[in-house]
Amino acid sequence: METILPLWWVFLSGAIMGSFLNVCIYRIPRGESIVFPGSHCVSCGRPLPPAELIPIASYVIQQGKCRGCGEAVSIQYPLVEALTGAIFAGLYAFYGGISSDWAAAAAMAAFLIVIAIIDLHHKIIPNAVLLVALLPIAVWLGWKVHGANGDVSIILNSLLGAGFGAALLFAVFWFSNGGLGLGDVKFAFVFGLMLGWPGALWAMTLAALIGSVVGIAGMVAGKWTRKTEVPFGPFLAIGYFAVYLILGSRLGDILYSFLFLQ
Ligand SMILES: [Zn+2]
Incomplete structure (x- = not known):
């Protein structure tokens, strides 16, 4: 429609x-x-x-x-x-x-804008926003499973993407002594559901890449030092949204066949 x-x-x-x-x-x-x-x-x-x-x-x-x-x-x-x-x-x-694709991406963008800017100001990702986001994501997942004639492997793939991102960031949280917050871990779980595997891996890689480039630029410009606490939420938001769009488009197919020579 x-x-x-x-x-x-x-x-x-x-x-x-x-x-x-x-x-x-x-x-x-x-x-x-x-x-x-x-x-x-x-x-x-x-x-x-x-x-x-x-x-x-x-x-x-x-x-x-x-x-x-x-x-x-x-x-x-x-x-x-x-x-x-x-x-x-x-x-x-x-x-x-x-279309329903437009609605899903627009809703995702709206949640990510709120999360990214709150994190910029307060260095937190509120649980309330993540919990509210879970509801439309659950509906979206159900709609995808329905569209695939009840193929529940879609849900398993979603959980794999969510679990991967959350586990990776939890490890960073554990070993970095506050370089990352638990909010980032929960973010990776909730929005990893939308990306699945290996989407969550691409998204995490892109977020880390943009975060490093911006971090280095900030230090070169003399605005930040190694000790500056830069929130990771905005980079996660950009990485997860960009990869979500790429995976859902023809560009995703082209990239995939290029990467895996299919
Ligand atoms: Zn006034």
């Missing part, structure tokens, strides 16, 4: 979703409800009227300031809205329309 929508409409729905993700990113690590109270300025607490809740546009019109107290609003708000919009629209182009 595919529906054809204008691309700007898909971008806008992504930006609106991004606006909700901003609420999750701010409130979940603070233990606040993501529903009540409604959106308000984090400096003065003034509730925001609908005109100030338009994704990206409100920030630009208000020149990045709260209309009540004049405090600067973080640039992260419009950036997350634009990023989510761009990913939703990009996936629309990638999958050629709105």
Whole structure:
């Protein structure tokens, strides 16, 4: 089932979703409800009227300031809205329309954005986000098994990918003395379910590779030292998402036949 929508409409729905993700990113690590109270300025607490809740546009019109107290609003708000919009629209182009594949990838992206940015700020990956992600992932797995005429080996493969990533990161956690958190271990388990084996291996390799390149760049630029704690969650998010897309596309088949000469 595919529906054809204008691309700007898909971008806008992504930006609106991004606006909700901003609420999750701010409130979940603070233990606040993501529903009540409604959106308000984090400096003065003034509730925001609908005109100030338009994704990206409100920030630009208000020149990045709260209309009540004049405090600067973080640039992260419009950036997350634009990023989510761009990913939703990009996936629309990638999958050629709105489909169940589009929905699965868009939902995965939404969870990963929240996880990556919370980890950047707080160096934690909240259990609540991972637990909530498990529900759609379970539905997605069931749908895949159904599509494969009840072939349960798909679930075994999923568990293998999840177990591999979690075991590897747990070993790193154990021997590195805090170089990694248990949140990373749980992340690898939950999203490893979507990649299976050997997808989780590629994803972990890519995350470690990007993490090393960024880490070395940070040290060369003199911003970080060897002791700087760089959260691994954002790299895991990029690695797992990129490999998920590659595996589910023709590019994955091409790469696979190239690597294994089939
Ligand atoms: Zn304010």
